[in-house]
Amino acid sequence: MNEKVFTRDAEREGMLTKNPLFASGAVLAPAIAVCTDFFSASVLAMVFTAVTFTTVAICSFVPRKIVYTLRIILYTLVASLVYVPVHLFFMSGEVLSQMYLGLGIYAPLLVTNSLITHRTESKFYRLSRPYMLKLAAFYVIGYDLALTVFGWLRGLLTTGTLLGVKVLPFSLPSLATLYGGFILLAVVSAAFRWFLEIITGTY
Amino acid sequence: MAAFWEVLLSALAAVTLENVILTYAIGASTLIECAKSPKHLLSFGFFITEFSVLSSFLAYFAEAHIEGRWRVLLPSVYILCLGAVYIVTLVLMRIISKKYFKSLRKYVHLSAFNCAVLGCLFINGQGGQDLGTRLLFAAEVGVGFMLATYVLAINYKKLSSDKVPASFRGFPASLLYIGILAMIVYGLKI
Numbered sequence: 001m002n003e004k005v006f007t008r009d010a011e012r013e014g015m016l017t018k019n020p021l022f023a024s025g026a027v028l029a030p031a032i033a034v035c036t037d038f039f040s041a042s043v044l045a046m047v048f049t050a051v052t053f054t055t056v057a058i059c060s061f062v063p064r065k066i067v068y069t070l071r072i073i074l075y076t077l078v079a080s081l082v083y084v085p086v087h088l089f090f091m092s093g094e095v096l097s098q099m100y101l102g103l104g105i106y107a108p109l110l111v112t113n114s115l116i117t118h119r120t121e122s123k124f125y126r127l128s129r130p131y132m133l134k135l136a137a138f139y140v141i142g143y144d145l146a147l148t149v150f151g152w153l154r155g156l157l158t159t160g161t162l163l164g165v166k167v168l169p170f171s172l173p174s175l176a177t178l179y180g181g182f183i184l185l186a187v188v189s190a191a192f193r194w195f196l197e198i199i200t201g202t203y
Numbered sequence: 204m205a206a207f208w209e210v211l212l213s214a215l216a217a218v219t220l221e222n223v224i225l226t227y228a229i230g231a232s233t234l235i236e237c238a239k240s241p242k243h244l245l246s247f248g249f250f251i252t253e254f255s256v257l258s259s260f261l262a263y264f265a266e267a268h269i270e271g272r273w274r275v276l277l278p279s280v281y282i283l284c285l286g287a288v289y290i291v292t293l294v295l296m297r298i299i300s301k302k303y304f305k306s307l308r309k310y311v312h313l314s315a316f317n318c319a320v321l322g323c324l325f326i327n328g329q330g331g332q333d334l335g336t337r338l339l340f341a342a343e344v345g346v347g348f349m350l351a352t353y354v355l356a357i358n359y360k361k362l363s364s365d366k367v368p369a370s371f372r373g374f375p376a377s378l379l380y381i382g383i384l385a386m387i388v389y390g391l392k393i
Binding site: 023025026027028029032033068069072073076077080081083084087088105108109111112113114117177178179180181182183185186187189190191193194197 | 225227228229231275276277278279281282283285286289293312315316317318321322325326329368369370371374375376379381382383386389
């Protein structure tokens with residue numbers, strides 16, 4: 001297979017067929033609990049990208065000779081150390097820090113997200129490094145896009161407004177709650193599967 | 204006997220109302236995965252409880268030495284606490300019985316580094332409660348996780364059956380189900 005086909009496969013897998021949020025149901029907690037509008041979703045996506053992709057890239061150099069138990073501890077420890085500069089960066093700006101603080105414990109919780117603790121061992125580190133990095137990037141982008149769409153939609157339905165302008169004749173404030181998040185994500189995920197079936201024929 | 208039932212019901216109420224999945228959504232992904240194969244639910248629940256309680260115990264003493272700007276390192280400290288409990292658990296299991304070690308180590312791996320356990324440490328760390336309260340909450344996290352998994356597992360087959368529309372089958376239907384449970388807990392809490 002040439003590189004173009006590899007890239008297309010990685011793109012399709014990470015962003016569509018195995019989309020971490022809508023198809024695989026990974027890293028659900030922050031999406032359901034704090035991703036209530038476009039801005040919170042964007043900040044969460046940025047933190048997720050910085051922590052996850054950097055950790056996956058660094059940990060790909062951890063020798064496979066080290067026993068699994070220690071490797072997993074190392075992966076999460078690296079993720080927690082990568083989180084430190086990310087945290088300091090987000091805390092440096094006034095507006096950004098307010099949005100970042102809104103994520104609460106869900107930002108540091110990303111150090112144990114399943115892309116780091118499970119997908120690395122079951123998928124990423126079984127592949128060649130260049131392809132693995134490409135695939136990991138598409139998984140991360142897939143999650144980010146899904147999160148942003150979900151946050152935008154949730155904000156729109158919760159308030160009925162778009163950038164402060166009333167665009168819907170109704171609003172559903174309960175969608176901002178935890179149970180609202182579960183229910184809306186279920187509906188959006190089902191819609192995504194339906195869409196996926198139309199474009200690929202499977203889900 | 205009446206006192207026993209009262210204590211039991213209070214414990215059940217606490218485990219339900221303080222359930223980290225239904226009140227924080229923490230560990231929701233793991234819950235759905237576990238509900239697919241509920242055969243080892245007890246083992247899994249036991250290890251989650253063990254990791255929550257023992258790492259909360261270690262984290263309580265470790266946190267006392269971290270102040271001011273160094274608190275940004277708390278996630279790393281929590282990971283080290285979890286890592287220590289993880290290694291000790293595996294070593295003890297290996298010493299006690301090789302047979303159990305082989306059959307149960309998978310659940311130890313799955314239980315150690317998941318959001319439910321780490322989330323418990325963060326929630327405990329935010330509250331600043333005494334050790335007893337933290338350990339009690341940690342135990343509630345483990346038992347609550349087991350309860351939530353059981354409640355989802357008993358209906359998982361139905362949620363994944365052919366009677367459910369294809370696009371909702373499995374994961375989306377499970378999310379809907381958990382959402383309804385979370386709504387009940389929300390209603391009970393207010």
